[in-house]
Amino acid sequence: MQVHVMLFANLKQRAGRGELSLELTEPATVRSAATALTDRLDGIDLKGVMCAVNERFADPATPLSEGDTVAFLPPVSGG
Numbered sequence: 315m316q317v318h319v320m321l322f323a324n325l326k327q328r329a330g331r332g333e334l335s336l337e338l339t340e341p342a343t344v345r346s347a348a349t350a351l352t353d354r355l356d357g358i359d360l361k362g363v364m365c366a367v368n369e370r371f372a373d374p375a376t377p378l379s380e381g382d383t384v385a386f387l388p389p390v391s392g393g
Contacts, residue, residue, distance in 0.1 A: 320383060325388055328358055344374050351386070
């Protein structure tokens, strides 16, 4: 199955792009997408990152379907 991945902030900078596609084996979850992403992109650290599937916050066990959009959102700091 194929999912669309969106990366934001420092994840986007480290990856050198904000969007990509991942091919996942079914049944797929947010966790398996995160694992596939870190395997594909060296230097990407997803610890503490929030995730959304189709614009709804999701946890690592959330199941994925063909064509879903998975967004990885790092914590924001400011001051």
